[in-house]
Amino acid sequence: MFSAWIKGLQDALPSQCMVCHAWPSQSICEACVNRFAQPKERCQTCALSVPPGVLQCGQCIKNPPPLDRCLAAVPYDYPWSDLIIGYKFHQHPGRAGALALLLRSTPWVEPALEAADLVLPMPLSLPRLQTRGYNQALLLARQLAPGKTDHRLLLRIKDTPPQSTLSRAERLDGLRHAFALDPMRYSLVKDARLVLVDDVMTSGATLFAAASVLRAAGAAHITGLVIARTE
Numbered sequence: 001m002f003s004a005w006i007k008g009l010q011d012a013l014p015s016q017c018m019v020c021h022a023w024p025s026q027s028i029c030e031a032c033v034n035r036f037a038q039p040k041e042r043c044q045t046c047a048l049s050v051p052p053g054v055l056q057c058g059q060c061i062k063n064p065p066p067l068d069r070c071l072a073a074v075p076y077d078y079p080w081s082d083l084i085i086g087y088k089f090h091q092h093p094g095r096a097g098a099l100a101l102l103l104r105s106t107p108w109v110e111p112a113l114e115a116a117d118l119v120l121p122m123p124l125s126l127p128r129l130q131t132r133g134y135n136q137a138l139l140l141a142r143q144l145a146p147g148k149t150d151h152r153l154l155l156r157i158k159d160t161p162p163q164s165t166l167s168r169a170e171r172l173d174g175l176r177h178a179f180a181l182d183p184m185r186y187s188l189v190k191d192a193r194l195v196l197v198d199d200v201m202t203s204g205a206t207l208f209a210a211a212s213v214l215r216a217a218g219a220a221h222i223t224g225l226v227i228a229r230t231e
Contacts, residue, residue: 015027017029017032018083018095018098019032019036019079019083020032026098027095027097027098027101028098028101028102032079033102033105036074036078036079036080037073037074037080037102037105039106039107040075041053041054042070042071042072042229043055043056043057043060043070044056044060044069044070045060045064045065045067045068045069045070046059046060046065046067046070046201046204047070047071047072047201047224047226047229048229048231049075049229049231065204065208065211066208066211066212066214066215066222067196067207067208067211067222067223067224068221068222068223069108069112069221069222069223069224070201070204070207070223070224070225070226071106071107071108071109071112071223071224071225071226072106072201072225072226072227072228072229073102073103073105073106073109073226073227073228074102074227074228074229075228075229075230075231076200076202076228076229076230076231077228077231080227080228081228083095083099084099084199084200084227084228087099087136087199088132088136088199088200089132091133093134093136093139096136096139096140096142096143097143099140099143099199099227100140100143100144101143102227103140103144103225103226103227104144109225112195112223112225113144113145113148113195115193115221116145116148116193116194116195116223117148117192117193117194118148118149118150118153118188118192118193118194118195119141119144119145119148119149119150119194119195119197120141120149120150120151120153120154120194120195120196120197120210120214121135121137121138121140121141121149121151121154121197121198122137122154122156122196122197122198122206122207122210123135123137123151123154123155123156123179124137124156125156125157125158125159125160126159127159128159135151136199137197137198137199138151140197140199140227141197144197144225145195148195150188152182152185153181153182153185153188153189154179154181154196154210154213154214155179155180155181155182156178156179157177157178157179157180158175158177158178158179160175160178175205175206175209176209178209179209179210179213180213181213181214181217186217189214189217189218189219190217190218190219191218191219191220192218192219192220193219193220193221193223194214194219194221194222194223195222195223195224195225196210196211196214196222196223196224196225197225197226198224198225198226199226199227199228200226200227200228200229200230201224201226201228201229201230202230207224207226211224
């Protein structure tokens with residue numbers, strides 16, 4: 001009750017756009033969304049930019065990923081990259097609401113959330129969680145679908161170096177056996193429609209590794225949702 005009252009109060013107060021610093025404004029103003037967050041043609045299964053009329057990129061046709069659908073709100077570029085870096089690495093968890101709204105406004109995201117049985121944030125390893133203090137994907141998932149978010153089902157059991165520092169081959173090798181399911185809750189995945197939430201998708205190796213575990217457990221449909229996709 002108190003948290004809902006605080007959220008209502010925050011929504012009612014004037015804010016400043018995190019992009020253009022307009023005041024008073026939404027946390028991300030309509031003008032900046034129209035300028036920097038126009039929908040783009042993207043591969044249906046990895047969210048990479050594709051030419052108009054193309055449903056899947058060549059890589060996904062050649063090697064189908066374990067995702068049935070992948071959706072990204074914006075490219076990992078100005079101004080979104082700076083906002084996400086601050087959210088993720090510089091103790092700005094309060095940005096989760098604005099970033100979730102940006103993602104929720106993306107075509108097909110709302111139907112994916114409504115159809116999902118569970119929304120699963122990409123988990124952090126314990127050392128990474130202790131260092132950062134919070135899981136940015138969990139905060140995002142709770143903003144997107146608080147009643148469906150489950151952060152105890154999918155587990156990260158192996159710590160790996162930051163994926164941005166590795167080649168694709170190194171990422172794939174390092175992510176083997178990095179994820180597992182809580183054995184006491186394994187049955188929740190069977191025949192379920194799942195949404196995997198993360199902040200940024202680069203090569204897709206991390207998201208695909210987690211989705212593979214869910215697919216092996218019998219998930220019926222898996223959608224990946226990310227704020228930003230590298231181009």
